[in-house]
Each structure stands twice: as C-alpha cells, then as structure tokens.
Amino acid sequence: MRHLGERFLLLKHRGRSTGEEHETVLEVVHYDTRTRTPVVASGWGKRSDWVRNLEVHPDVRVTLGGRRFEARAVRLPEAAAAEILLQYSRTHPLAFRQITHLMTGEKAEPCAVACQRMAKVIPLVRLEAAVGAEVAPPIHG
Numbered sequence: 001m002r003h004l005g006e007r008f009l010l011l012k013h014r015g016r017s018t019g020e021e022h023e024t025v026l027e028v029v030h031y032d033t034r035t036r037t038p039v040v041a042s043g044w045g046k047r048s049d050w051v052r053n054l055e056v057h058p059d060v061r062v063t064l065g066g067r068r069f070e071a072r073a074v075r076l077p078e079a080a081a082a083e084i085l086l087q088y089s090r091t092h093p094l095a096f097r098q099i100t101h102l103m104t105g106e107k108a109e110p111c112a113v114a115c116q117r118m119a120k121v122i123p124l125v126r127l128e129a130a131v132g133a134e135v136a137p138p139i140h141g
Contacts, residue, residue: 006031009038009064011127013073015049016056024050028064029124030084038064039076039084042123043099051123062127070130081119086112 011024030039042048054073062071089096089110100108103121108114
C-alpha cells in the first residue's frame with residue numbers, strides 16, 4: 001500500500017454476519033493533516049458490504065501511506081459529508097462527475113447543491129485513530 005501514498009488506504013474490517021476479517025482498498029477523499037485522520041467514501045452507497053460491516057463492527061485496522069493503525073469508523077453527518085464532497089469535487093472534478101453519474105445517472109457539476117444531494121446517498125466515514133493506539137512506523141521494503 002505504500003506505493004499508493006495517501007490517496008488510497010487498506011481497510012481491514014470484520015464481516016457483520018461471519019465476523020471474518022475482510023480487506024477493502026478505498027480512496028481517501030479527505031485527509032486532515034493536523035490529526036492525521038482520513039475520510040473515505042462509499043462509491044456504491046449504503047449498500048456496500050464494507051459500510052454495512054462497519055455499522056456492526058466499527059473497530060478497524062488501517063494501512064495508509066506505509067503506516068498502520070487501529071481506528072474507529074465514524075459515519076459523518078450529511079452536512080459534514082457535503083462539505084468534504086464539495087472540496088473533493090473541486091480537487092477531482094472528473095472523478096466527482098463519474099461518481100455522480102454512477103450513483104444518480106447524471107454527471108453533476110461540482111457545486112454545493114450537487115454535493116448536498118450526493119451526501120444523502122454516499123456515506124462518508126472518518127477513520128479516527130483508536131484512543132491510546134500507537135501509529136506504527138512506516139513500512140519499508
């Protein structure tokens with residue numbers, strides 16, 4: 001995962017029914033450099049297995065930019081999600097148009113109204129480092 005930098009992360013989570021560990025690669029749509037907290041989005045909406053798994057088992061392991069840490073997945077409220085989607089849409093307008101087309105059937109232009117609409121169907125999840133968790137040093141090799 002270190003080859004992908006901080007644009008993508010590997011999320012290890014438990015299945016909601018089986019409890020078995022699953023791995024999912026996700027795009028980081030926002031990264032708070034002050035708290036080192038990533039936010040990821042479900043391009044397939046609320047029906048994504050990983051989103052449904054986090055509703056039951058929110059404690060996860062994250063590998064991001066060569067660092068590994070234990071985290072708690074927290075679903076963002078729609079208003080916060082819309083703001084992050086707006087930032088994302090301005091930074092990655094082509095990807096935003098593709099995601100909106102996939103989810104709604106239309107290619108929305110980056111604007112506050114479109115982001116508010118998308119926040120209703122695309123869950124955004126903040127991966128907060130677990131209290132007392134130590135962030136592992138970068139992975140080399």
